[in-house]
Amino acid sequence: MTWKFYGFFCRIFLFTANMIVCFLLTFSYSLCRGKDSATTRRLLAGKQNHSPKNEMLGSENSVLEPSDVSPFFKLHEPHKDPTPPVSPHALTPPPPSEPAPSLASLASPNKNQTASKGSKSKSGKSNVTIYALIGAAICFVVLSLSAAIFICYRRGKASSVVPMSSSRELQTTILGGIALFRRSELETACEDFSNVIGTLPGCTLYKGTLPCGAEIAVASTLIKHAYGWSAIAEAQFKNKVEMLSRVNHKNFLKLVGYCEDEKPFTRMMVFEYVSNGSLFEHLHVNEAEHLNWQSRLRMAMGVIYCLYHMYQQYPPVILRNLNSSCIYLTEDNAAKISDISFGDDWKEGEDEFDEPEECTIVYRFALLLLETISGRRPFSNDTGLLILWAHRYLTGEKPLTGMVDPTLRSVPLEQVAALTELVKLCIRDDPWRRPSVGEVTRRMQEITGFSQDQSTPRNSALWWAELEILTV
Missing domain, CATH: 1.10.510.10 (Transferase(Phosphotransferase) domain 1)
Structure with missing residues (x-):
């Protein structure tokens, strides 16, 4: 796979990971809100069962009338005789009669306690589920980032040579599939043209490294002045560049660019570099x-x-x-x-x-x-x-x-x-x-x-x- 495919794969992978994380967080938030609402309703119901009105509804000395719990029920206490007692013993008020608890009032604490325990256990389970989902989301994000970093690392380690288009520093113009270099770019890449790797009839070979990490072989003519470069030589140079640019085979040393600056006079061809010798x-x-x-x-x-x-x-x-x-x-x-x-x-x-x-x-x-x-x-x-x-x-x-x-x-x-x-x-x-x-x-x-x-x-x-x- 090519470097562009790796970058496209990483972007799709991270986008998918972000979408899944957002979905899990939204789902966890909705689930938490739902559980909190159910717990609130159960607590309100428990408080209503413990209210004084419900205890009064269960007493034996109470009389349940239509104006009591609702506008159609009303609770009245027994009428007392306003006539004062004649006997002095009657001055001592009789002990107040305690209302006997009803079956509903006796059963309500157990029910509320059971409901409270059930709600706590369900709340605990829901919290565990939420924490598990959040933990899974975090793990997925970490694994996604790790996979993306690993892919980029493997892409960098697979070869130190990368496409020239990935470098923002290299200013070149692509003409017909090959690059037009400036002399300053090649001079920097070849360490001021000090890295000589060979000589051929009429030219010198330099090894260079572009800012993007690509290794190149630069062939420069031995002619250093424009007056020594005839019109025929110029036509042959351009013909050679055009001819080599048409060969696109994996068993051919690819021409990737050329340079034709005038000050100072420069005619160079830039090839891919092969390190295993001839x-x-x-x-x-x-x-x-x-x-x-x-x-x-x-x-x-x-x-x-x-x-x-x-x-x-x-x-x-x-x-x-x-x-x-x-x-x-x-x-x-x-x-x-x-x-x-x-x-x-x-x-x-x-x-x-x-x-x-x-x-x-x-x-x-x-x-x-x-x-x-x-x-x-x-x-x-x-x-x-x-x-x-x-x-x-x-x-x-x-x-x-x-x-x-x-x-x-x-x-x-x-x-x-x-x-x-x-x-x-x-x-x-x-x-x-x-x-x-x-x-x-x-x-x-x-x-x-x-x-x-x-x-x-x-x-x-x-x-x-x-x-x-x-x-x-």
Whole structure:
């Protein structure tokens, strides 16, 4: 999933959590109000049962009349004789007769006590329910925030490279899917252009880090003044930028931007950065990690899939300078074809639509296969050109096992034989008899068994240029 999907998922998740919490709090408040109202009604009913009128209603010396409890009942005490007593003993008033409690008055305390206990128990249960709901709501909010933070953390840890559009500090203008950088931005990213990682004919390579954390490789021309930059060079530079911007393949080193400032004079191309080195280093430098047989086949399949994609463009994108030095490897050893050189490699008078150009690419791919199988340099002082050294093995004068890189283990000889047969077809003297890029791709897939998805980087260090195009 992409970073935009993660952000959208977090927003939906937090919105849903807030809605659920609000619903639970509203429900708890309504439940509490309902319980309080019921408790209040029971207390009022209990007070009414304990009122003096109800006790008087239960006495035996009372007479219940219609004006008593309501306007239609009235309570009268017995009439006393106003005539004074004659006997002196009668001066002592008789003890007042206490009214005998009625059954209703005797039963009312027990009923009220039972009702009070029941209301307390129900109130306690309702409070426990309310507290449980509030606690569940709080736990849900905490878990929601934790999940959102965890997702954002995983998104940041998955790769230190993030889309350029996520940075508010980087001021760039997106033109046709690539960014137009200012020199000051690239100068800051490349630490005042002190982080040199390599040199190529006509240009210097710098490594940089954008404010958003994206790692980039910046190729700058060696020309430092405008008078040394001709109109033809300017046209070739713009043509190169336009051509590379059309290639959108996971096995291609993506061009993500360029710079063309005048003061000071600057012409730069900005590519994604791949940190695992070139294929040349992995094949010929002892300090680099050596590739096993399956990794070499997967790399070769990524190259041919990308070349076929480039040739399917209109007009076709023909890569003239194909060798192990212009193929970079990702962390999982997937191939990334690069075309970092400045200017245009077309020779005057050539037509880019001529069929032999495809045959030239096929020929160069065959030489790359020989270098990959043998682990030998394209040229050495001892044996000369690699293709001349391999001629004896291709013609059957020597066994194929002697052509395989001795550092490899468990190499299937049937695959080596099939690959060498394909190499012989691709290096025919007559270019018109060589197979097309599509035919080579099909034959390679039959031999190796690697599909296009299996040949692309699993954990790409930087596949956010496609996101930039989508966000325009």
